[in-house]
Amino acid sequence: MIASPFRPTDLARAALAAVLVAALPAAKGRADILDSITSGFGLFSGEKYKTEILPEIPAEDIYNQGLARMEKHDYENAAKKFGELEKQYPFSQWARKGLLMQTFAQYQKPAYDDAVASAQRYIGLYPTSPDTPYMYYLAGMSYYNQVPAVMQDQESAEKALAIFTQLVEKFPKSEYVTDVKYKIQVARDQLAAKDMMVGRFYLTRKNYPAAVNRFHDVLAKYQTTRHAEEALYRLTEAYFAMGVVNEAQTAAAILGHNFPDSSWYKDAHSLLATGGVAPEEHHGSWLSKIGKTLGSS
The missing domain is CATH 1.25.40.10 (Tetratricopeptide repeat domain)
Known part of the structure; x- marks a missing residue:
């Protein structure tokens, strides 16, 4: 609703003026009488509205x-x-x-x-x-x-x-x-680094499933980044701590296949050796599927 520009008192006075004008004799001249009645009301007085046309700038x-x-x-x-x-x-x-x-x-x-x-x-x-x-x-x-x-x-x-x-x-x-x-x-790389940081945090709290999820995301989404090597090692570490040895072996095997000279692979190999096992890829693992495209752009 658009607000009226008039104050309530002005509207009342205008209505009163209209009634009085209608009741006065025509000979008096309604226009003149209206001017005299409304003088001082402020309703029809003051500066008239001026239309301002702004110059058109090219x-x-x-x-x-x-x-x-x-x-x-x-x-x-x-x-x-x-x-x-x-x-x-x-x-x-x-x-x-x-x-x-x-x-x-x-x-x-x-x-x-x-x-x-x-x-x-x-x-x-x-x-x-x-x-x-x-x-x-x-x-x-x-x-x-x-x-x-x-x-x-x-x-x-x-x-x-x-x-x-x-x-x-x-x-x-x-x-x-x-x-x-x-x-x-x-x-x-930045996004992978964030996932790695969170995954490491979960590892320190021994929340291994949550850690695995983070490292999984790194390999699934950001496998061409420099964080892929560490993610594979951390998966080896997390799965080994959980007792899921076949997944730990697979993570280490894929790490060794793609990054044979990596210090992370050496650490993974040493970790598995403490349990009497070695890196070995189990082809039914989700890691095995990711490993086939690891390092591809």
Whole structure:
């Protein structure tokens, strides 16, 4: 409901004035009487509403004003200026260019959440634009630049990985692919490191099933990272402690097959020897299935 611009007392006085005017003789002149009755009420007095027509600024001028702010590193106001293009020139090429530059300005500030939102908006509006791969890149980098230390929550790494993966899949010939593939590996390594840290924690608490789940995730999701060797050893350690010897043997055997010179393999071999057994692959194990693709990209 739209609120009335009049106060209740003003409305009452206006209604009273209308009644009085209707009751007065026509010769008196209702318009004059109405003026005299309502004088001082404030209802019809005061300045009259004036329509203000703002001058239309050419799109190129707005764009250049945004560029000028960018040159001064005033990224916040540059983003606002570029945003005006979509408001004043919707559904135009200037609106598209403005959204592109607005995203870049937000990224440069940095206002990463705003940059991600603007990039996703661009991708939704212009999926076939030549600049769409760049929007994926900026969105991914906005998350990538916020990846924290391993012991903290890795949501940013997960989101960066997801966006970078989409970029590689949808635009395999993009100029950003080489850089993105490297950053994908970094993000995967970060996520694997977090799982390893949690898995080690469970091992120290002798919560072996929980530890196994974490090391399983490392091999299932991040087997091309540098953490695969240790994950296999930790699985050997966890299964051996649980008394599941065949799985411990399989983990050690796969470790030796893929990383024969690894110190982790030597440790796994020594651990099994304390129980009178040696590394041996049992092909019915889930580890055996993972071992067939271990190390492949």
